[in-house]
Amino acid sequence: MDKLILRFVLFIAKTFLKKDIDFEKLKIIAETKLIMDRRRVRVTMKKQTKKEPNNQILMTLIVYSIMGLFIGALVLSLKEIIITMTIIHSYVLFMMAMTLITDFSSVLLDTTDNQIILPRPVNSKTFFVARLVHILVYLLQFTIALSVFPLIFIFIGYGILVGFASIITILLTVMFAVFITYLLYGFILRISSEEKIKDIISGFQIVMTIIFAVGFQIVPRLLNIENLKVTMPIHWYTYLLPPMWMANALQAVQQLHVDGPHLIMILLAIALPIVTFWVMIKFLAPSFAKKIAAMGNAGTQEEIVLNKEGNRQKGLSEIISPIVCVNKIEEAGFEMAWKMTARDKGFKIQFYPSLAYILVFVFIVVFKRGEDFANTWAKLSGSQSFLWCVYLPMFTISAAVSLIAFNENFAASWVYISRPLKQPGSLISGALKMLLVKFFAPIIFILFVFSFYVWGYKIIDDFVLGIFNNILVFLIISHLGKSYLPFSMQPNVNQQTGKFIRVIYQMAIIGSLVGLHYLALKIWWLVIVLIPFSAAGCYFLFRTVQNYSWQKISN
Amino acid sequence: MSIIQIENLKKAYDTNYVLKGINLNIEAGQIVGYIGPNGAGKSTTIKILCGIISDFEGEVSVMGLDVRKSPIEVKQKIGYIPELAALYDVLTPVEYLRFSGKLYNLEDNVITKKTSELLRLFDLHDKANTRMTSYSKGMKQKVLLISGLIHNPEIIFLDEPLSGLDANAVILVKEILAQLKTAGKTIFYSSHIMDVVEKISDRIVIIDKGEVKADGSFETLKANAHLGSLENIFTALTGGSEQHQSTANEFINVLNS
Numbered sequence: 103m104d105k106l107i108l109r110f111v112l113f114i115a116k117t118f119l120k121k122d123i124d125f126e127k128l129k130i131i132a133e134t135k136l137i138m139d140r141r142r143v144r145v146t147m148k149k150q151t152k153k154e155p156n157n158q159i160l161m162t163l164i165v166y167s168i169m170g171l172f173i174g175a176l177v178l179s180l181k182e183i184i185i186t187m188t189i190i191h192s193y194v195l196f197m198m199a200m201t202l203i204t205d206f207s208s209v210l211l212d213t214t215d216n217q218i219i220l221p222r223p224v225n226s227k228t229f230f231v232a233r234l235v236h237i238l239v240y241l242l243q244f245t246i247a248l249s250v251f252p253l254i255f256i257f258i259g260y261g262i263l264v265g266f267a268s269i270i271t272i273l274l275t276v277m278f279a280v281f282i283t284y285l286l287y288g289f290i291l292r293i294s295s296e297e298k299i300k301d302i303i304s305g306f307q308i309v310m311t312i313i314f315a316v317g318f319q320i321v322p323r324l325l326n327i328e329n330l331k332v333t334m335p336i337h338w339y340t341y342l343l344p345p346m347w348m349a350n351a352l353q354a355v356q357q358l359h360v361d362g363p364h365l366i367m368i369l370l371a372i373a374l375p376i377v378t379f380w381v382m383i384k385f386l387a388p389s390f391a392k393k394i395a396a397m398g399n400a401g402t403q404e405e406i407v408l409n410k411e412g413n414r415q416k417g418l419s420e421i422i423s424p425i426v427c428v429n430k431i432e433e434a435g436f437e438m439a440w441k442m443t444a445r446d447k448g449f450k451i452q453f454y455p456s457l458a459y460i461l462v463f464v465f466i467v468v469f470k471r472g473e474d475f476a477n478t479w480a481k482l483s484g485s486q487s488f489l490w491c492v493y494l495p496m497f498t499i500s501a502a503v504s505l506i507a508f509n510e511n512f513a514a515s516w517v518y519i520s521r522p523l524k525q526p527g528s529l530i531s532g533a534l535k536m537l538l539v540k541f542f543a544p545i546i547f548i549l550f551v552f553s554f555y556v557w558g559y560k561i562i563d564d565f566v567l568g569i570f571n572n573i574l575v576f577l578i579i580s581h582l583g584k585s586y587l588p589f590s591m592q593p594n595v596n597q598q599t600g601k602f603i604r605v606i607y608q609m610a611i612i613g614s615l616v617g618l619h620y621l622a623l624k625i626w627w628l629v630i631v632l633i634p635f636s637a638a639g640c641y642f643l644f645r646t647v648q649n650y651s652w653q654k655i656s657n
Numbered sequence: 658m659s660i661i662q663i664e665n666l667k668k669a670y671d672t673n674y675v676l677k678g679i680n681l682n683i684e685a686g687q688i689v690g691y692i693g694p695n696g697a698g699k700s701t702t703i704k705i706l707c708g709i710i711s712d713f714e715g716e717v718s719v720m721g722l723d724v725r726k727s728p729i730e731v732k733q734k735i736g737y738i739p740e741l742a743a744l745y746d747v748l749t750p751v752e753y754l755r756f757s758g759k760l761y762n763l764e765d766n767v768i769t770k771k772t773s774e775l776l777r778l779f780d781l782h783d784k785a786n787t788r789m790t791s792y793s794k795g796m797k798q799k800v801l802l803i804s805g806l807i808h809n810p811e812i813i814f815l816d817e818p819l820s821g822l823d824a825n826a827v828i829l830v831k832e833i834l835a836q837l838k839t840a841g842k843t844i845f846y847s848s849h850i851m852d853v854v855e856k857i858s859d860r861i862v863i864i865d866k867g868e869v870k871a872d873g874s875f876e877t878l879k880a881n882a883h884l885g886s887l888e889n890i891f892t893a894l895t896g897g898s899e900q901h902q903s904t905a906n907e908f909i910n911v912l913n914s
Contacts, residue, residue: 130759134748141747141788217743220709221805222760223733 103246104136104159107239115235122227131219131232136239162205163247166197170248174255183260183356187268187349190252191275195345197248198241198279203286204307234383237280245276260356267355271348277375278344284382288389304447312458347371417441419536426535431523432648435532439506439588440540446509446589453505456498460545463494486623488561491549492568493616499542499572500579500608506533507586515590526587527650533588534580534647538573546572563629564619570636571615577643579608585647585655658721660685660812660843661706666715668701668867675701677867678715683845683860685811688838690858691847694895698867699847700740703814706845707737720811733761736810738801740817740847746789750776750800753789754807761808768807775803779829794821802830813837815846819853831857855887865895 112129140159173193177186219229249272257265290302341347350367354360360368419440423433443449518526546569553561622628659682668676675698683689693699704710705717708728717724719731744753751772758768776782779799789797798821806813819827827850834844834857848854854861855875863871863878871878871894878890892901 124762126762127760130756134745134752134756137752138745138747214743214745216709217739218745218757219760221707221732221737221739222757223729223762224760225729 104140104239104243107242108132108136108235111235111238111242115231119231122225123231124225124228127224128228128232128235131224131229132235132239135232135236139240159243163243166244166247167250169197170251174251177252178255178259183264183353184346184349186256186259187271187352188343188345190249190256190268191271191345191348193252194245194248194272194275195279195282198244198276199282199286200306200310200313201244202241202279202283203303204310230388241276241280245272264352264356267352271352271371274371274375275344275348277379281375281378281382284386288386304451307451308454312455341366341370344371344374347374422539423532426539427532428648429528431525431528432532432535435529435588436536437532439533439536442509442589443506443536443540448508448510449505453502456501457541457545460495460498463490463497483556483558486620488553488557488564489568489616489620491553492546492565492619493572493612495542495545495549496572496575496612497608499537499545500576502537502541503534503576503580503583504586506537506588508591509589512590512592515587518587518590524651525649526652526655527585527646528648529587530580530585530650531644531647534577538576542572542576563633564623567619567622567629567633567636570633570640571619573640574636574643575608575611575615577640577647578611581643581647582607585650587655659683660720661845662716662718663702663706664716666702666705666713666717668698668705668710668713675867676705676713679864679867679869681862681869681872683843685843686838686841687859688834688844688857689846690854690861691845691864692849692851692854692861692891693847693864693870697864697895699864700816702864703737703816703845703847707735707814708732709737733808734811736805736808736813738805738813738815738818740820744789744797744801744804746792746797749786749788750781750803751785753800754804757804758807763808771807772803775807779803779826795823795826798822799826802833810842812843812845815844817848818846819848819850827853851886851888851891861887863891863894870894 112125112132115123115128116125142158173190177190180186180189224232253265253268253272256268347367347370350364351371354364354368417437417440419437423436423440427433427436443453518529523529546565550565553565618632619629622632661681661683663679663681666676666679667674675696679698679702691699691702701710705713706719706724708719708724708731711725711728720734722731722734724731745756748756754772754776755765755768758772759765763771773782773785776785779802781796781799784792784796789800792800798818802818805815818830822830831853834846837844838859858875860874861871861878862869871881871890873881875887878887
């Protein structure tokens with residue numbers, strides 16, 4: 103599909119731009135970029151990748167069109183055109199801007215272009231237009247994926263005239279999304295360094311992944327709000343919201359009636375995206391390109407906090423590690439894994455969204471579908487749903503066991519092999535302790551506070567048993583699975599092997615422990631009696647992991 | 658007329674001058690070794706000569722063209738092979754060379770023919786259609802070399818061309834550089850490998866902290882400095898060998914403490 107769109111965009115570019123542009127070079131740059139787009143591993147897709155991607159972008163586009171199907175269906179159930187159109191256009195605007203920021207940022211901020219294309223005889227205008235053409239093709243692919251289903255529903259629901267008008271307004275919305283992205287980048291570039299930008303963008307990527315994850319859970323649940331009857335009169339702030347311009351313009355088209363406010367809306371809808379786009383090409387983009395070109399040169403340094411004597415201050419991990427670890431090697435594993443998980447983009451992007459799942463799960467499980475929220479809340483303290491709060495975090499935290507084994511910079515793990523380690527297992531147990539202290543402890547604490555508020559002091563013993571059981575499950579899972587040293591494996595290659603089986607026995611183990619715990623609730627003293635057994639199990643397993651020899655380590 | 662003329666070249670990042678007034682004239686057909694310690698300004702000089710960096714002070718012309726005013730023409734006539742193996746490694750060598758060749762306005766059939774032959778000469782023909790993500794640094798460096806030479810440039814700029822290459826490839830590259838010189842090309846390169854520089858350069862320019870410290874053939878440098886090898890001359894000019902020795906001593910002392 104991208105080739106077809108490229109031909110179309112190039113045809114348009116040829117008609118409108120003539121001066122100073124070498125179309126042969128333009129075409130090869132854009133073509134090459136599109137090939138690379140197809141092969142780039144995407145954030146939202148990362149988990150599924152086993153081998154080198156051939157056409158990653160296609161999968162992403164399919165996911166987007168499924169999202170579009172949901173939105174389109176949601177929209178068909180609403181009868182008010184203003185609301186419908188506002189939702190669709192907001193959705194397009196939001197998704198487009200987010201996609202540009204998260205997925206496309208790697209392209210926009212890629213400084214290898216400077217090293218590869220700048221030494222070749224390509225004039226800056228050709229280079230710039232080539233970038234623009236590439237962006238346009240990319241945008242059109244996503245626009246089509248995002249809006250194909252909503253547009254079909256609009257054609258069905260509102261007829262041909264509104265349908266065609268919607269195509270135009272959606273394209274205008276996309277233009278506006280590009281402008282917003284550029285503004286955002288310009289702003290970030292002005293206030294911070296290259297490293298900061300990458301951090302900010304990976305923050306956006308995490309938000310994006312969470313929205314995907316949560317969106318697929320929540321949006322289908324909203325589909326039965328068909329009785330929603332809201333009218334949206336035009337307020338002063340309506341003039342500030344691009345999706346509202348589009349919606350009002352479309353309403354005017356539908357009713358074939360134009361009054362003063364609607365006329366302004368139509369003008370805004372058409373003129374502003376075009377004007378801002380022009381401003382972007384003329385003024386923003388050149389300075390933006392210059393900034394990016396400068397990025398490769400100026401080195402940035404991460405500042406390290408110094409104390410009064412001028413020495414480096416001890417990090418939190420270095421204060422905690424002697425308390426929870428039993429030997430120096432374990433401390434090393436603990437501190438290293440702590441710091442890496444805070445700084446490695448790959449880990450953050452894969453792990454943090456899964457934390458958001460805990461909230462979604464708690465929400466879904468504790469508050470059952472179709473029941474009144476207040477009603478459920480009132481009945482909650484009588485139920486035994488707190489067991490969910492105790493055991494749910496383990497599903498996500500134990501997923502991190504395999505995550506910390508993988509890192510882009512896996513080759514650096516030669517350092518383990520070259521050191522005189524008899525029991526490399528201590529590195530693993532250190533990393534496992536890190537996961538428990540850094541991620542499990544705060545989450546279980548929050549859930550404990552919540553549960554204590556709802557159910558009162560009687561759940562304290564259950565939480566104590568639950569925490570030990572969780573640690574037990576966690577250790578069993580990592581003990582039964584393949585043992586990798588922290589950050590020593592190449593990602594995406596065999597990350598997925600055995601995952602299904604692991605999930606199965608994870609479910610079985612957690613299931614039986616929760617079942618046991620549930621049964622134990624019937625006899626008041628049993629929970630307390632079980633605690634020492636669970637704790638002893640944890641101790642035993644920790645010792646086992648610590649004493650792993652090299653034979654036990656997989657590579 | 659000199660093929661490369663540099664007059665009082667200065668370059669600052671922010672307020673920090675990395676080049677503090679370089680003056681060089683290079684005749685056509687020479688192999689010039691440009692050496693200096695890390696951060697001396699080697700890469701920056703080469704980037705300016707290639708028309709990649711345009712905000713600098715002083716006058717620089719390449720083949721009679723002002724690099725500031727006509728960077729495109731300069732780029733068409735020269736070949737630049739950068740230091741870091743910077744290439745789009747999700748592409749295959751054939752795809753990448755087609756891409757970079759087209760940016761030099763080469764015809765498709767010329768690119769195809771040259772690419773397959775040059776890859777064969779570099780022993781890469783059996784991997785010509787594999788993505789470069791699996792390539793070693795040396796293999797990538799070979800592809801970079803081809804991509805910088807495919808348009809048969811008059812002047813070739815190489816930034817650390819030998820880093821990461823295996824012994825056979827080093828000999829091959831040395832031979833290619835010598836052949837290019839015989840064909841009348843001018844070669845300007847930076848390197849850390851002193852014995853190679855010593856052997857193949859007609860002229861050696863040593864820079865340190867943005868200034869030229871020595872300039873001439875290996876024989877003249879040797880005669881002036883009364884030191885045996887280029888390595889000795891280099892340390893004498895840029896660091897001082899006593900300095901190195903005392904640092905090394907201190908290093909051992911700290912290890913023993």
